[in-house]
Amino acid sequence: MTSSDRAVLTRDGLDALIATLAADGYRVYGPTVRDGAIVYDDIAGVADLPAGWTDEQDAGSYRLKRRDDDALFGYVVGPHSWKKYLHPPRRRLWRAAKTEEALTFTAEPEPAERFAFIGVRSCEIAAMAIQDKVFAVGDYADPQYRARRDGAFVVAVNCGEAGGTCFCVSMKTGPHVMSGFDLSLTEIERGDLPVYLIEAGSDAGRDLLARLPCRPVEANDITAADAAVAHAAAQMGRTLETDGIRDLLVNNPDHPRWDEVAARCLTCGNCTMVCPTCFCTTTEDSSDLDGGGAERTQRWDSCFTLDFSYIHGGSVRSSSKARYRQWMTHKLATWWDQFDTSGCVGCGRCITWCPVGIDITEEARAIRSDLTRETKP
Amino acid sequence: MATRRKPKLAVWKFASCDGCQLSLLDCEDELLAIAGAVEIAYFAEATSAFVKGPYDLSLVEGSITTAHDAERIRNVRAKSKALVTIGACATAGGVQALRNFADVEAFTSVVYAHPEYISTLGTSTPIAAHVPVDFELRGCPIDKGQLIEVLSAFLAGRKPVTPAHSVCLDCKLKGNVCVTVAHGTPCIGPVTHAGCGAICPSYDRGCYGCFGPMETPNAAALSRELARHGMSRDQIHRVYRTFNTAAEPFREEAERHGS
Numbered sequence: 001m002t003s004s005d006r007a008v009l010t011r012d013g014l015d016a017l018i019a020t021l022a023a024d025g026y027r028v029y030g031p032t033v034r035d036g037a038i039v040y041d042d043i044a045g046v047a048d049l050p051a052g053w054t055d056e057q058d059a060g061s062y063r064l065k066r067r068d069d070d071a072l073f074g075y076v077v078g079p080h081s082w083k084k085y086l087h088p089p090r091r092r093l094w095r096a097a098k099t100e101e102a103l104t105f106t107a108e109p110e111p112a113e114r115f116a117f118i119g120v121r122s123c124e125i126a127a128m129a130i131q132d133k134v135f136a137v138g139d140y141a142d143p144q145y146r147a148r149r150d151g152a153f154v155v156a157v158n159c160g161e162a163g164g165t166c167f168c169v170s171m172k173t174g175p176h177v178m179s180g181f182d183l184s185l186t187e188i189e190r191g192d193l194p195v196y197l198i199e200a201g202s203d204a205g206r207d208l209l210a211r212l213p214c215r216p217v218e219a220n221d222i223t224a225a226d227a228a229v230a231h232a233a234a235q236m237g238r239t240l241e242t243d244g245i246r247d248l249l250v251n252n253p254d255h256p257r258w259d260e261v262a263a264r265c266l267t268c269g270n271c272t273m274v275c276p277t278c279f280c281t282t283t284e285d286s287s288d289l290d291g292g293g294a295e296r297t298q299r300w301d302s303c304f305t306l307d308f309s310y311i312h313g314g315s316v317r318s319s320s321k322a323r324y325r326q327w328m329t330h331k332l333a334t335w336w337d338q339f340d341t342s343g344c345v346g347c348g349r350c351i352t353w354c355p356v357g358i359d360i361t362e363e364a365r366a367i368r369s370d371l372t373r374e375t376k377p
Numbered sequence: 378m379a380t381r382r383k384p385k386l387a388v389w390k391f392a393s394c395d396g397c398q399l400s401l402l403d404c405e406d407e408l409l410a411i412a413g414a415v416e417i418a419y420f421a422e423a424t425s426a427f428v429k430g431p432y433d434l435s436l437v438e439g440s441i442t443t444a445h446d447a448e449r450i451r452n453v454r455a456k457s458k459a460l461v462t463i464g465a466c467a468t469a470g471g472v473q474a475l476r477n478f479a480d481v482e483a484f485t486s487v488v489y490a491h492p493e494y495i496s497t498l499g500t501s502t503p504i505a506a507h508v509p510v511d512f513e514l515r516g517c518p519i520d521k522g523q524l525i526e527v528l529s530a531f532l533a534g535r536k537p538v539t540p541a542h543s544v545c546l547d548c549k550l551k552g553n554v555c556v557t558v559a560h561g562t563p564c565i566g567p568v569t570h571a572g573c574g575a576i577c578p579s580y581d582r583g584c585y586g587c588f589g590p591m592e593t594p595n596a597a598a599l600s601r602e603l604a605r606h607g608m609s610r611d612q613i614h615r616v617y618r619t620f621n622t623a624a625e626p627f628r629e630e631a632e633r634h635g636s
């Protein structure tokens with residue numbers, strides 16, 4: 001890494017980063033406080049970031065809390081993920097129009113807008129890489145997804161503390177951002193206001209960094225940044241033993257724990273909606289009252305609905321046990337068979353945002369510990 | 378090209394507040410298109426004009442609470458090619474189904490000066506308990522976007538898109554912050570049928586269950602959660618005793634929390 005790859009930004013420098021991205025034509029999204037949570041939305045500058053806020057998370061619970069400093073990134077992930085921009089909840093696929101002469105179909109044009117994401121966490125970059133395997137490669141790559149993804153500028157942030165439901169260390173996806181970013185930030189304490197160690201991870205990032213007001217890096221900046229990330233790594237709210245997890249789940253479809261979790265599960269689908277890797281969709285058709293037009297829309301679907309597994313004659317997964325088991329087994333086990341990676345990055349969203357606080361790490365642990373007990377006389 | 382005969386639409390009212398049929402009049406932007414696509418043959422709330430049956434599509438609002446209405450709905454069914462029930466009264470018996478769990482004579486004796494003039498059944502029941510129904514549209518009141526969807530689907534000969542999943546799913550599609558998880562506000566969205574567009578959580582309140590039970594409600598598990606968020610046994614009883622009180626999963630859950 002050369003000296004032109006790293007620098008230190010002040011809060012004003014960060015403001016300049018956001019302004020420069022906007023001036024370069026990016027639509028800039030980042031974390032901001034809304035309705036008692038930190039969500040992702042349009043941001044115009046540092047003033048929109050959640051300065052001095054943090055979140056307390058546990059199974060089925062999220063609370064915003066004031067920090068005793070002015071950190072801009074002193075929280076972890078919230079109810080939203082970047083998938084809402086790269087793989088939107090609803091999008092039109094095509095429109096059809098019927099006239100006396102002809103029936104015409106018009107595919108939805110590829111998006112012209114380019115996004116810049118500010119404050120992308122390491123687990124979230126891992127989640128994007130997982131969704132890339134679904135949407136961006138192979139014979140059936142989705143051109144709309146590719147256009148959004150290729151156009152996106154990623155400003156990552158290294159976590160300085162972990163959340164109550166985080167387990168990226170177990171999933172080997174964080175908290176240190178290693179790749180898949182244009183610029184990365186580490187918030188470090190220096191005097192009154194924190195400053196930001198900024199590192200370039202791509203040519204685009206390097207170009208942009210060269211245009212920002214910043215100062216050279218000093219040795220103690222690096223020490224402070226490393227310490228911050230190490231602090232987060234040592235602080236994970238959850239852990240998940242991944243050794244042999246594929247076989248553990250695939251070989252135990254009849255474990256009694258599935259019945260216990262099914263008695264709690266509401267089949268509400270919240271876990272799949274908040275998960276940054278869940279990619280399933282359905283299509284909905286609509287038609288005009290006068291019969292002159294129709295359109296097809298794609299929207300996020302969930303393996304917790306009956307429609308999801310509906311085939312001729314009924315739903316294949318009619319019980320909530322079958323649906324929860326499908327979801328968790330896919331995430332942690334069969335995703336490996338399908339995409340050669342885990343489907344879980346350890347972000348903890350499904351644990352926090354489950355209204356009844358079902359915890360994927362707890363469920364996996366229960367199945368494992370029970371079996372360990374059984375095999376030991 | 379031969380002009381197709383416009384399908385004849387009739388709108389019927391049984392025991393109800395008229396709110397659902399008014400949703401049709403509320404479709405201001407689409408009203409002309411609707412009038413262009415169908416012949417409004419019977420719609421007492423909107424016009425006194427009356428075209429004789431049979432009707433291609435009957436929209437039925439309201440529940441059955443009298444012997445006379447039980448007879449009348451058979452008549453409507455006989456005159457209708459397709460019969461679609463709209464709203465919680467027609468699909469679940471409505472809030473008036475509270476009578477199903479009480480003594481109607483005790484009510485009439487306090488409410489009316491001359492209870493002897495009141496001839497009513499002891500129950501309020503959905504239309505489907507009396508005649509075959511082709512499609513049920515949920516809600517108290519129904520969502521006008523969904524009503525237009527039902528009408529345009531009928532005209533195009535396709536199945537309406539009115540998913541039976543939880544309110545939560547729509548709540549998340551909208552990008553809402555969950556009021557239960559983030560604020561500790563009790564919400565029955567997880568057991569409630571989608572369709573309203575998650576209105577209440579969008580305005581920082583818990584869902585009241587206006588669209589009735591979702592496809593696979595686990596009300597017992599939700600009740601434990603409602604209690605954790607501070608609802609008393611009686612409050613849990615009451616939260617299920619509203620517009621869809623006679624829908625089986627809500628009836629059962631209210632009963633489990635009965636006093």
Ligand code: SF4
Binds near residue numbers: 275331346347348360
């Ligand atoms: S399964 Fe849960 S913890 Fe894993 S990536 Fe999805 S939301 Fe995050």
Ligand code: SF4
Binds near residue numbers: 304
């Ligand atoms: S695990 Fe939780 S969030 Fe997921 S469907 Fe079940 S109750 Fe809903």
Ligand code: SF4
Binds near residue numbers: 270548555578
């Ligand atoms: S606010 Fe209610 S409807 Fe929305 S996700 Fe939370 S529990 Fe579900």
